[in-house]
Every structure is written in C-alpha cells, then in structure tokens.
Amino acid sequence: MCRVHQNKWKFTHISIVHCLSLFPKCCATRKLRNILGPMIVVGLFVDSEAVKKVITTCSSTGLEQLEYAELILKQVQIPNAFLYNSVIRGWEQSKVSSRALGLFKSMIFNGISPDKFTFPFVLKACVGVGILTEGVKIHCRILKSPLSLDLFVQASTLAMYAKCGELEMARLTFDFMPHKSLVCWNTIIDGYVKHGYMNAALELFNLMPERDVFSWNVMIDGHAKCGQIENARQLFNEMSERDGVTWNIMIDGYAKSGNMNYARKLFDISPFKDIVTWGIMVNGYAISDQICVAHNLFEKTPCKCPVAWNCLINGYAKCNDMIAACKLFESMPCPNAKSWNIMLDSYVKCGEMTLANQVFHSMPNKDVVSWNILIDGHSREGEMNIARELFDSMPYKDVISWNAILGGYKQNGQFNEVLKLFVQMQVLEETPDCSTLAVLLSGIADLGLFFHGRQVHAFVCRKHYLLDSTIGVALIDMYSKCGYVDKSMQVFDTITTKGVDHWNAMLSGLASHGCGNLAVSMFADMELSMLEPDNVTFLSILKACSHAGLVSYGYKYFLLMWKKYGITPKVQHYGCMVDLLSRSGNLEEAVELVNNMPVRANDVVWRSLLAASRTHESIEVAELAAWNLIELVPKDSCAYILLANIYGYKGQFGSSQNMWKIMNERGVLKNTACSFIEMQRELHEFTAGDISHPQIMETLLVLNSMIEGLSTYISEIDQ
Structure with a gap:
C-alpha cells in the first residue's frame, strides 16, 4: 500500500474513533460493529496508535464495550502495558474486579511487565472482590520489582491492606514508607477507624505532621459510631475549619445516641444544611419514637427528597403504625427502590406475609434486596418451600441471598438442606462470607457433627479467612459443643486480635465442660487484656462457677458485674446464682435470692431449684418450685414428674399418685426422650x-x- 493510501486510512480511522467518543453509550455498541469490521479488513490492528485509541475508547464506555476492548487486545500481536492497563482499569471501575484480576494474570502469562499504573488498578480490584490472598501475591511481586519504591504504588498497597482489614500489614507498609503523604496518613487512620481500633487511630492522628478536613472528619465519625460522642464533640470543637460533612457527622452522632436535644441545637446553628442534614434529623426523631416531631420537621423540609420520605415512612413502620406508613408511601411522588423495600420489610417484620407478597408483586423494579427480604420473611414463618422457590427463581443472587436461605433451613431444623446448599454454593463457585460459615458451623455445633466441623475448619484455613471475625467465634463454639474443648482452646490461642465474643465463646465452652478453675483463670486474663466483659461474659463465668461448685467465686463475680462494670443482672444471671447455691446445698439462700429478685423468676430458675430439691431431699422447696413452674409452663411434664418422683422417694405414694392424676387430667403428655x-x-x-x-x-x-x-x-x- 502506498504512503498516500496509508495516510488516508489512518486519517479515516482516527476520524471514526473521534466520532465514536462523541456518541452516547447506548449507541456505542452499534457504532463499534461498523468500525471494527473495516479495521480488520484493512489491517489496522497492526497500527499501534489506532488500536490504542479504540481500546481506550471501549474501556471507558460501558461493560459491553469492555468485552470488545478485551477481544481487540487479544488480537494485538505485540501488546504493551498501556493497552492492558486501559482494559484492567475499565473492568475495575465497572466493579467487575474478577475480570480485572484475570486480565492481569493473562498479562503476566504473556510476558508483559506491569508498570506503576498497573499495580494500583489490580490492588483496587483485590479490594473489590475481597480476596486478600491475591493482594498479598501482587504485593510480593511488587517487592521483587524496582516499583517497590514508587510512592504511588506504595500508597495503593497501603490502601489495599487497610480496606481489606489486614491492619498489621497495613501498618508495616506505612512504617516502612520513606515518604508519607497526607493521603497515606489518612488511609491508615481511616482503616483503623473503620475496623474499630480507635486507640491506634488516635495515636497516629496525634502524630500527623499536618491534617486536612478529611483527617478530622474520619476521627470524629469513628468516635461517634463507637458511641464516644463526647470525644467526637471535643475534636469538633478543636477544628479550625469545618465543612458540611463535619456538621452532618456530629448531628448524626447525637441523633443515633438518642440525644435529640443536642442534635437539634447543632442543626439550628449549622451553616450547612443540605438534604442529608434534614434527612438525619427526620430519621433521628423517627427512631427515637418522636414520630410527630419528625413529621412536623419533614413538612418544613425545603426539598423533600426521597431520603426524607423514606426516613419518615420507616419511622412510622418502626412505631407499628403501618396505616400511616402506607398512606405516606402512597402520597410519595416517586417512590424509589428503597421506599418499596422499606414497606416490604415492614410487613415482613409484622408477620403480614400476605401483604408483603402483594407489595413484592406490585414493585416496578425488584432488586436483590427485595428478594432477600421476602426469602427471609418466609424463612422466619417456617415456609421453607416458598422461600426455596423464591431463591431458585432469583435473577441474581448475592451472598446475603445464600445466607438468608441457609439461615432459614438452620432455624427450621433442616440441617441436611444446609449442607446440600453449601455444597451447591461451592459448585457454583460462590464465595461464602463470614456469616455463611458462621451459620454452617452453628448448625454443625447444634447436632455435634465433629467430622463436618473439621471439614469446614479446613476450608476456612485453606481459603485464609480471618479468625478475628465471627468465624473464630463459631469454630470455638462448634468444637466445644462437639465435646472437644481442647481444640476450642487451640483455635482461641491462634486468634491474634480477640474480641469480647471470642472470650465469651471460650468461657461458655469451659463452663459447659465443668472447667471452672480454668474459666476463672481465663476471666482474669480477659480483664488484663483491657477488654471489658459484658453481660454474656458474666453469664458464662457464673455458669462455670455453678458447674464446678465455686460458690465464693460466683458471689465475687455476681457483685463485680454491677459494682465495677455497672451491668444490671438479668434473670439469667440470677438463675445461675440460684443454680450455684442449689447445687452446693444452700437451698435456703437460693429460695431467699429468688424471693428478693427484682425481676420475676422464669422457668429456668424454678427448674434449677426443683432439680436441686430432689438431690437434697427437700419436699418444701420442691413443692414451691414445681407449682411455680407449672404456673409458668403448664404443658411441660417436667415439673409434674419430678415432684411425683420426689414424693415417691420420700414414701408419700398417695401424693405421688395424685400428681400423676393431675397431669393426666390436664392433658399433659410426658416428653419423649x-x-x-x-x-x-x-x-x-x-x-x-x-x-x-x-x-x-x-x-x-x-x-x-x-x-x-x-x-x-x-x-x-x-x-
């Protein structure tokens, strides 16, 4: 081909590509088909400038065009890093991170060296799919290349670790950075805040050489979400310059803490009032049961955006005033998907599944949240056939959909279906999250299926799930309930960052196996770890003391919970103390405690007292406990049988026969063991x-x- 014709074709191609960039996305696919054909015919794929322009255009105009971009890239004889970067960036920005990572692997396989722009894109993709292991592999590749010293690449690595929750590696990356920009400081602090490590975040915040508004907002938001509203207010007062986000964070913090008076004061003096601010106030009044005030403020809102409408509708629904919520919904000019889902969720929570189904079928556009709400509703009602039909007919399923149906089967005792569905999940290459595995392990624990539990534990290790999450709690609980408290301890010891739930699960396991002294020692270790025990912690340690007969320790912890930690004992805690005193033979003290309880004794308390009275041969206490238990649970055969047996053991056969007669007259059937x-x-x-x-x-x-x-x-x- 002569030079003139070459220039002609190149000019024609450049003109077409330029015109393509001016077309809207809806027309881009049709135009691409008209352009790519001539390009293939005249051999323009050997022209690097032409290919570059087409791939760049395709990579920024939509998902369907990205498919074309990747197809074109495969036809290029000598591709370069720029072409790969364009398509990788397109997939990552389109939230299809798995395709971005797949293309990166293809790039490495074809011998194309990544540059300083490649790594930030693929590290973002790792965050998008939540696969930390891929991010670690990419970081290893970075460390072996000259790009390990590039500030942009270092900042991207730091962001990947921080957003994936791997804060130890994030801190190491941050500490070894020779030059720390303000963005890097903000990234590591934001990572600590989002994962609840406020002390570490505050330590770094105080060391910052400079701060911007974002730095202050992150810290204020972290304190507010942790319930430390006074700390948030202190930082707010120290700020020299505030923006609208700052004011909204503080107003929202006071609103969510239930202090609407302070929230209103800030709202009134705020120089920035946007639709978010008004929505926060309407929602705050609604969730604090001041629905009339919320409605009055809603009427004064200068621009009634969907957020404000939804907050008010949700407020009426939470007050169980579904008539008002329905009227408000019907008067809404343009209900969005969130509005429909609020109504759907409200009917589900009220148990009105007929109305919920009507709303669902009336929805103009059903998203995955809508399907999940209805599946969860039918599961709660025990209608697993309907829930499964909905699940199978979903056009798109996310991990919450799987969790809803798995949780439904578990709650309704159909554990075989849980196992089958989890296997199907693996076959379809769906990635389970922490909640999925927690549901699975919980079902295994309830049935004591040790072998299946070990298989799930192996899966957790193989896929590198963090045990700092609910998975660690579920594994500890599973091994304990299967009778292997030593393996529970092994799991507990491997967890680097233990939360209160991990300690509670371990203490509960020790309690159920009668390891009272070890539980006492572990409680002391928990206090030394600077973690404050909660009411569940004290319930576990009191059970441990009860099963091991540690009366003095039981009294000590019972007083400690409200004197030192300000936790008001609930009926369950009193039940543990009654059980502790009863088991140790102190029946008079146990009865006195029951009579002086500030809350009414439940069936567990009376059942503990009844069992102890049989052991210690006290008919008076047995009669007191049995008749109170019969009053609370009239159809439970336990009280009748135990009292009849005590009468028989003491030789009062007439009273024993009378109890059996009363039981038969009331139609109480003996529970089958x-x-x-x-x-x-x-x-x-x-x-x-x-x-x-x-x-x-x-x-x-x-x-x-x-x-x-x-x-x-x-x-x-x-x-």
Whole structure:
C-alpha cells in the first residue's frame, strides 16, 4: 500500500474513533460493529496508535464495550502495558474486579511487565472482590520489582491492606514508607477507624505532621459510631475549619445516641444544611419514637427528597403504625427502590406475609434486596418451600441471598438442606462470607457433627479467612459443643486480635465442660487484656462457677458485674446464682435470692431449684418450685414428674399418685426422650423405648461392650 493510501486510512480511522467518543453509550455498541469490521479488513490492528485509541475508547464506555476492548487486545500481536492497563482499569471501575484480576494474570502469562499504573488498578480490584490472598501475591511481586519504591504504588498497597482489614500489614507498609503523604496518613487512620481500633487511630492522628478536613472528619465519625460522642464533640470543637460533612457527622452522632436535644441545637446553628442534614434529623426523631416531631420537621423540609420520605415512612413502620406508613408511601411522588423495600420489610417484620407478597408483586423494579427480604420473611414463618422457590427463581443472587436461605433451613431444623446448599454454593463457585460459615458451623455445633466441623475448619484455613471475625467465634463454639474443648482452646490461642465474643465463646465452652478453675483463670486474663466483659461474659463465668461448685467465686463475680462494670443482672444471671447455691446445698439462700429478685423468676430458675430439691431431699422447696413452674409452663411434664418422683422417694405414694392424676387430667403428655449419636460420619436419632431404628442391634452391642469395659475399669480401680 502506498504512503498516500496509508495516510488516508489512518486519517479515516482516527476520524471514526473521534466520532465514536462523541456518541452516547447506548449507541456505542452499534457504532463499534461498523468500525471494527473495516479495521480488520484493512489491517489496522497492526497500527499501534489506532488500536490504542479504540481500546481506550471501549474501556471507558460501558461493560459491553469492555468485552470488545478485551477481544481487540487479544488480537494485538505485540501488546504493551498501556493497552492492558486501559482494559484492567475499565473492568475495575465497572466493579467487575474478577475480570480485572484475570486480565492481569493473562498479562503476566504473556510476558508483559506491569508498570506503576498497573499495580494500583489490580490492588483496587483485590479490594473489590475481597480476596486478600491475591493482594498479598501482587504485593510480593511488587517487592521483587524496582516499583517497590514508587510512592504511588506504595500508597495503593497501603490502601489495599487497610480496606481489606489486614491492619498489621497495613501498618508495616506505612512504617516502612520513606515518604508519607497526607493521603497515606489518612488511609491508615481511616482503616483503623473503620475496623474499630480507635486507640491506634488516635495515636497516629496525634502524630500527623499536618491534617486536612478529611483527617478530622474520619476521627470524629469513628468516635461517634463507637458511641464516644463526647470525644467526637471535643475534636469538633478543636477544628479550625469545618465543612458540611463535619456538621452532618456530629448531628448524626447525637441523633443515633438518642440525644435529640443536642442534635437539634447543632442543626439550628449549622451553616450547612443540605438534604442529608434534614434527612438525619427526620430519621433521628423517627427512631427515637418522636414520630410527630419528625413529621412536623419533614413538612418544613425545603426539598423533600426521597431520603426524607423514606426516613419518615420507616419511622412510622418502626412505631407499628403501618396505616400511616402506607398512606405516606402512597402520597410519595416517586417512590424509589428503597421506599418499596422499606414497606416490604415492614410487613415482613409484622408477620403480614400476605401483604408483603402483594407489595413484592406490585414493585416496578425488584432488586436483590427485595428478594432477600421476602426469602427471609418466609424463612422466619417456617415456609421453607416458598422461600426455596423464591431463591431458585432469583435473577441474581448475592451472598446475603445464600445466607438468608441457609439461615432459614438452620432455624427450621433442616440441617441436611444446609449442607446440600453449601455444597451447591461451592459448585457454583460462590464465595461464602463470614456469616455463611458462621451459620454452617452453628448448625454443625447444634447436632455435634465433629467430622463436618473439621471439614469446614479446613476450608476456612485453606481459603485464609480471618479468625478475628465471627468465624473464630463459631469454630470455638462448634468444637466445644462437639465435646472437644481442647481444640476450642487451640483455635482461641491462634486468634491474634480477640474480641469480647471470642472470650465469651471460650468461657461458655469451659463452663459447659465443668472447667471452672480454668474459666476463672481465663476471666482474669480477659480483664488484663483491657477488654471489658459484658453481660454474656458474666453469664458464662457464673455458669462455670455453678458447674464446678465455686460458690465464693460466683458471689465475687455476681457483685463485680454491677459494682465495677455497672451491668444490671438479668434473670439469667440470677438463675445461675440460684443454680450455684442449689447445687452446693444452700437451698435456703437460693429460695431467699429468688424471693428478693427484682425481676420475676422464669422457668429456668424454678427448674434449677426443683432439680436441686430432689438431690437434697427437700419436699418444701420442691413443692414451691414445681407449682411455680407449672404456673409458668403448664404443658411441660417436667415439673409434674419430678415432684411425683420426689414424693415417691420420700414414701408419700398417695401424693405421688395424685400428681400423676393431675397431669393426666390436664392433658399433659410426658416428653419423649431422645438422643443423637454420630457414627461413621452420619447422625442417628434414638427415641426412648423405640427399637425401629435399622441399626439398633449393632448400636446396642457397641453400647454393651462399652458398659462392660467401663465396669471392668472401675472394678480394677476399686481393687
């Protein structure tokens, strides 16, 4: 081809590409088809400038065009880093991070060296899909290249670790940076704040050589969200310059803490009042049960945006005034998806599933949240067939959808379906989150399926899930309930950053296995770790003292919880103390405690007292506990049977027969006892007196062999 024709084609191509950039996105795909054909025919894919312009254009005009961009990139004989960067950036900015990472791997496979622009894009993509392991691999590649000293690349690595919650690596990256920009300071502080490490954030904030408004806003927002509103106010007062975000953070902080008086004072003097500010105030009054004030403020709002409408509708719904919420919703000019979902969620929480289904089918546009709400509603009502039909017909599922249906099966006792669905999740390559695995482990713990629990633990380790989250709590609980408290302790010891829930799970496991002294020691370690125990912590330690008969320690912790930590004992705590006193033979003190409780004793308290009275042969206490228990739970056979047995044991056979007669007259049926045994990785249920199980004979033979072995062992010890 002569030079004249070459210039002609190049000019024509450049003109077309320039025109393509002027077309709206809806027309871009059709125009691309008209352009790419001639390009292939005349061989313009060998022209690097032409390819560069087409790929750059395609990478910034939408998802469908990105497919074309990647297709064109594969046709280029000698691609370079710029072309790969353009498409990788396009996928990352379009929130399709997995495609960005896939293209990066292809880039490495084809021998193209990443540059200082490549790494920031792929590190952002790692955050987008939440795959920390890929980010670590990319960081290792960076450290082996000259780009490890590039400030832009270092800042991107820091942001990746901070946003993924790997704050130890984020801090190491930050500390080794020779030049720390203001953006880097803000990034590490924001990471600490978002993951609840306010002390570390404050330490760095005080060391900052300079601060901007963003730095102050991050700290104020962190204190406000942690409930430290006075600390937030102190920083707010120290600021020399505030923007609208600063005022909104403080107003929202006071509103969410329930202090609407201070929120209103700040609102009145704020120089910046946008639609967010008005929405915060309307929502604050609504959630603090001042719905009339919220409505009056809503009427004064200069611009009634959807946010304000939704806050007021949600407020009426939370007050259980669905008539007012419905009227407000119907008068809303343009309800958005959030408005419809509020109505749907409100009906679901009220148990009005018929109305919820009507709203769902009336919705002009259903998003994934709408489907999730309805699935969760039917699951709560025990209608798992309907919930499963909805789940299967969803056009798009997110991890919350999977969690909703898994949680529904678990709540309704259909654990086999939980296992099947989790396997299906893996087959479809859906990534479970911490909540998914917590639901799975909780079901395994309830049934004592140790083998399945170990499999899930192996999966957690293989996929590098952090045990600092709810997964660590669920693993500790699972091993404890399966009878392996030593393995619970091993998991507990491997967790670097332990929260209150981790300590509570471990203390609860020790309590259930009668390890009272070890629980006492662990409680002391918890106090030394500077973590404040909560009411669940004290419930666990009191149970541990009760099971181990540690009366003095039980009294000590019971007084400690309200004297030192200001935690008001609940009926469950009193129940533990009654159980502790009853087990140790102090029945009179236990009865006195029950009579002086500031709250009414529940069935657990009376049941503990009744069981202890049988052990210590006290008919008076047994009668007191049994008749109170019958009053609370009239259809529970436990009270009738225990009291009848106590009468019989003391020789009062007439009273014993009378209790059985009363039980029969009231139509109370004896609860059928059953047990679960795991054999060869399968769970078997046995009911008392039932010999219909297909493996009953094999089980009885094994059981008799165990009993004989124990008898032999005991006789040897006695000798």
